[in-house]
Amino acid sequence: MVLSSSAEGRPVLEMAHVAKSFGGVRALVDASLTLYAGEAHALLGENGAGKSTLLKTLAGVHKADAGDITLKGKAFVQGSTKDSIEQGIAVIYQEPSLFPDLTLAENVFIGRQLTSNGLVDWAAMERESRELFSRLGVTLDPHQKARGISIADQQIVEIAKALSTDASVIVMDEPTAALSSKEVERLFTVVRNLREQGSAVVFVSHRLDEVFALCDRMTVMRDGSTVGSALIPETSETEVVRLMVGREVSELFPKLPPKIGDVVLEVKNLSLEGQFSDISFEVRAGEIFALAGLVGSGRSEVIRAIFGIDRYDSGSVILNGNALPAGKPAASMAAGVALVPEDRRQQGLFMASSVARNVAVTLLKKLSSWILLRKKREEETAGQWAETLQLKFASLADPVERLSGGNQQKVVLSKWLATEPRVLIVDEPTRGIDVGTKSEVHRLLSQKAQQGMAVVMVSSELPEVLGMADRIFVMREGTHMGTLDRDEADPEKIITLATGGVVTR
């Protein structure tokens, strides 16, 4: 798609051919973004497409390895958040970044507090922030501490901060993800005002309906590169989805023909207020069952509830005809359920412990005699798994933190596979690992399924879902949007369900 040239005047910001790598991972390959004053510009792409990295480059958190960035006709000075702020960039992050112990007034002016005679002028800051809040159409008390205010109000404070710096570019990273519909409306009004006052607003959202309602122009990224840019009136949701998905589902994933058996896991009408509601599905032995949806759609929360990490308000989880008690991970494990969490550093591994200890930790009972852990048995078991998984490490005694991300993920997997579960739940099994290891993980999951394990997989990567899953359960904002069989599933259908559209079969 060709960059449209119908916008008025010179662009306020031009990011051209920006590249950025972290270690060996190329987060940005060839990313470009052009912004005009007075426009709301949607930045779109699947999870991991590079949107956040691009925006963090603009924010001064990262420094690009290559590419040109021009702001208001001048070369943009990169690499420090302070420089970015001073050049007129304001970023409102997905994670709130206010200071809970400071007043709203000071939050607005933090780092640039108003002074008179060299001393902080509290009265002036309170006066000005009150003015900014009322310009934004909200009544917030500048004297109040930021602790505990709603996410919507936190965003308003951040926007007030942006206004107070006279920012020419205001970036909002998924601002609507945690807002109610009323709050979204209020935010839209604010964005429209900002646009009228001549700011360029970058709006990142996964909700296409919002993008089409609010934005003037959009840029789509995929795999670290910009793949298209267009005026909103000249494009369509179908076109955008096609650009976002783009790539073909490759043959990377050696899916073995499934041998589907009896129902192993039954989830009935599971609900947890504010997280998910009325979730029901069945998973059979030998089946790979994918939970698809956007980040924040409630998939991880559902599996956490199934495994018993979190409680649920109503519904039931049944394993082989017996109900699993709610909120008891130990009982789930004993019954034959294993969960490989998404955030392996935080939840899945003891980073400073050895590879052997990590693999064996779920087997402590089996490997112990009387109360002492048999170190030799621990190493034997770990060694077997290391071989099966083709783990790459110097010694079983190495601390896990020294392994690559892919190998860490394999350690987490082996740890749980070693318990020989009937149901294996994996959350984002291949996030952040290289392509080679990815297909090894896929091969392993596929093998285990063929041997009769039921696999429940949460994944944000469409090719993975399409390549691996026998059935795909799509969620959006905590509710079930539809289930697709392997044969009928395609990227467009999944994205459409996940973003709230209706699938025409």
Place this chain on the structure above:
Amino acid sequence: MSTMKNLFRAREMPVFLALVLVVAIAGIANPAFLSAAGAIDILLGVAIVAILAVGQTFVIVMRHIDLSVGSLIGFTSFLIGDLYAQGYGLWGGLAAALGVGLIVGAANGFLVAYLKLPSLVVTLGALYIVRGIFNDYAFGRTITAAMVPPEVAWIGLNRLGGIPYLFLIGLSLVIVSGLVMRRVRAARDLYAIGSNPAAAELAGIPVARRVFGAFVLNGAITGLAGAVMLGRFNAANANSGIALELIVIAACVVGGVTIAGGSGSVWGAFLGAILLQAITRTIGALGIPQFWQQAFNGGLIILAIAFDKYLNSRVKTTTIMGSHND
């Protein structure tokens, strides 16, 4: 009017009320406690802790801690007397005390701010290193009254309008620092850093420089406070200042300087220091055995933390309920 309202809403208010209560109880039980002599006793005893609590407040609001102050103040108080006895004069001793304070502060600050090592461990190490060097330097010697610079001894003994000079030194430091903490940008950054370290980086605050600066400042204050300690006791030895850092941190915590960073004031820490001292004296005045004093102070620390937790949870629940109205 709003000043009055703010005064009563302030975090320092409960500490102040507790102090009034303690003094009242002690005064009723033992009227001698309320006498000028009793009050002066408290003020004298509080000066050192109050000064160190000011420096410590700069560090704690950043969500850090400095355990090395007890060793450091002991060392510099010895140093000032020793250098005076060797003929370097008062100013030579003060310069050396300041120098040692700056070096220890800078070493702590460098390791914490730039190498990102946890301050608890770094300053715990510094506590032992400084004490070790101090022991080696003192090598069984003691500083006697004859070795104390006369100006220092005079300040330790005399009063202005009935109030000990040592207390006035502490009070003026509190007044100046209170203003700085409230009205100087760099000091406001310390609160931001402690309140949300990640956000502080994103807001363009020079986090490492500020953390380094606060440790250096605390080192300098502690180094110079060696003179106050020497004036107070008119003597020093290799054990001077042992475990003082714990009393200082206790004063901060009791005074509402939260260990989790981001909130509290030097005035709170100052009141906390006075409160702990007053309780110590009260226990004496009530005829309760002295060893109960430490248990009391310990209970007070836990009470202070529980109180902060309660305040924060109350803020949260009110707004959570408020946000369910869509």
